[in-house]
Amino acid sequence: MSVRAIWLLGLEKGTTSVKLSRRYPTVEKRARNFNGKSYTELPEDKIFLNALLTELDMTELDKNFVEHRDSCCRINRTSVYEIAIGDGVLWPVLVMTQNAILYACLALVEQSLTPRPPLISLRGISPAFALLSGLMTFLNMTQRSEPEITNKMTQISAMLMHACPLGTPTDTDFGLMQTLSGSFVPQNPMSSVQAQKQPAWKPGIYKGKPQVNVCVTEQIRSMQYDKNDVIDVWQEYGTVTCKCDLEGILPTVTVSLNLPINGSPLQDILVHPCVSAVDSTILTFNSVDDVDDSLFNGPYKFPFTPPLDVFKLCYYTSQVPIPPILGSYQMKEEEQNLKITVNLKLHESVKNGFEYCEAHIPFFNRGPIVHAECKVNHGQLEVSREKSLLVWVLGQKFPKSLEVSLTGIVMFPEFGISNHSAQLTDPFCTGLTAYVKLYFRIPDYTLTGCYVDQHSIQVYSSAKPRIITSRELLSSEYYIWNSKGDAPVASRPLVSLRNWE
Incomplete structure (x- = not known):
């Protein structure tokens, strides 16, 4: 979905000129590998301009019959042309015309060009058309005076780095691009900063408060x-x-x-x-x-x-x-009820100031919580809307002792999870295999x-x-x-292992 080159060619007052030319060496290298023997190297801009005008029958010297262009054996395709360059051919070249400007683009073909593959099978055609259409819309927004067109051309040169980085079209709405960013304002060509070449990985220049x-x-x-x-x-x-x-x-x-x-x-x-x-x-x-x-x-x-x-x-x-918080979790099963105990301790070296701190206690494969009789010495305890999770909101600080605890009994229906398909299920967390998961953020601390x-x-x-x-x-x-049940054990640590002393 890349393009090998883009040209904007001017046709004002009977003269022709290359207003803008952009080539992508990395895409050209890919074209050489993909096309093999059918590859044709990109010519100089002036040679391409003359060859394109000949193909479009737009010069006085080419009014006579030209075999490759005028033969009845040729099948014309709207806006897609073959451009003869010496002994080779550039294809597919997309060409569109508006307000005395020719918009041309050579799309990358990721296979041999012999025989010609169907246009519908080429991934680069649609992005290339979208790119040319975006350029046409952007330039048509001007009043068509020569200074303003020149100004727009200068902006396009910078905007193409954002719209088509390394030859791959990503954003073709140039008008919106200009509205959302002030980074494409043309610079004074006499500026010393202009001597620096803008890298391809930096598609724009920031304008605003540093x-x-x-x-x-x-x-x-x-x-x-x-x-x-x-x-x-x-x-x-x-x-x-x-x-x-x-x-x-x-x-x-x-x-x-x-x-x-x-x-x-x-x-x-x-x-x-x-x-x-x-x-x-x-x-x-x-x-x-x-x-x-x-x-x-x-x-x-x-x-x-x-x-x-x-x-x-x-x-x-x-x-x-x-670790910042050391915890222990004990869950015992008593008929259809669970007796739980959770203890958490904040290490004394850790900053006791949280943006949030919560302990989530899920219950899998048991159905909805019918009743919970729990006591906490700090924070608030809530039952989730789905009634399969206890949420212990610890707030922004641990108490002076740096220790908090939760004890209680959680009751479930007698018939397990039958008729309760919306509840939490997990084939791994069965029986006493369970956990508490902590969520916290401590600002201004590492x-x-x-x-x-x-x-x-x-x-x-x-x-x-x-x-x-x-x-x-x-x-x-x-x-x-849960220390009273089975749990997954890391056989080999990825980063670090330490014992509590």
């Missing part, structure tokens, strides 16, 4: 069993997300990740392709290696030229010594202590930006399994 936003998000997974013969498992991994609204073609930013003196070193670091250089010591540590005092503990510096959109600057893991100091962020741009930094800790697949 701002840099960096957020460190750490997520913690946990599988806790409260058993002497089973080891609890937890995994911590982080992401640094950036959004840089900076003017200029290639502004440069350097973000530094910092750790406290006792912070857990970052490992398994993966960086975004826009990062220009990274100290080799940052990338050499792997989470499967033994932890020792020789690990690099920062600062971790990442210089980069940012894309326009939100992107992940880097990913990392860390072998943190503790388990490793990793943070970004906004004063350490270096920005090389034409204007001084506003810098915003934040960090957060989120739960992810945080399970506490």
Whole structure:
């Protein structure tokens, strides 16, 4: 679904000119591989212009009979042409005309051109037509004066980087594109900034208030069993997300990740392709290696030229010594009722300030909850609308003791889940195999202590930006399994293993 080249050709006042030409070398390489012996190389723009005008019978010198064009054996197809170039042929060339401008596009054919495949089988035809139609609509919005057309042509050159990156049409509504973004305003050709070539991966230039936003998000997974013969498992991994609204073609930013003196070193670091250089010591540590005092503990510096959109600057893991919340869950079956006990303890080193913190206690394969007699020493307990889940809302803080508990009895109908198909079912969680799942977010906190100091962020741009930094800790697949029943056990940890001491 790609195009090899795009041309806009002018026919004003009896003269012809190439107003815009865009070629895609990566697509051309694919065409050479796909077409094999039937491949024809793209000619120079002037040669293509003359060959196209000859094919369209738009020159005075070509009014005589031309065999390949005028033979009665030829089947004409509206807007799709074969353009003879020397001993070869360019096909399929889509051509549309409006207001003395020829819009031409050569679509990629992902197979041999001999014999000619049916047009309906070519995936690139429809996107190519949509691209030309979008260009025609955009240019038709002008008053058709020469200065305004020239201005529009300058904008199209930049907009094509967004609409057709690397030769693949993705957005063909150029008018809407211009409305939603001010990044396609043509620059002064005498500007020194214009000397920089705009990369293909950055399809536009930001215009507006400069701002840099960096957020460190750490997520913690946990599988806790409260058993002497089973080891609890937890995994911590982080992401640094950036959004840089900076003017200029290639502004440069350097973000530094910092750790406290006792912070857990970052490992398994993966960086975004826009990062220009990274100290080799940052990338050499792997989470499967033994932890020792020789690990690099920062600062971790990442210089980069940012894309326009939100992107992940880097990913990392860390072998943190503790999970933030330690829990135990006991569920015993008494006839059709369940006796449950849940205890949760927040580690003293963890910030006691949550945006939200909830414990969900699901009951599978048992039908709806008929009655629940439960007591909590902190927070509120609710039964879900489906009556198959207890939701323990712990609020924004643990009590001073940092411990909370829930005890009670949950009652179910005598005939199990019959006639209750809407209730939770799980072929794995049967009998006493059950769990509590925690959901929480702690703002302005990370388990490793990793943070970004906004004063350490270096920005090389034409204007001084506003810098915003934040960090957060989120739960992810945080399970506490019933110690009185069976539970899945990780045979080999993916990131880190630690015992509670």
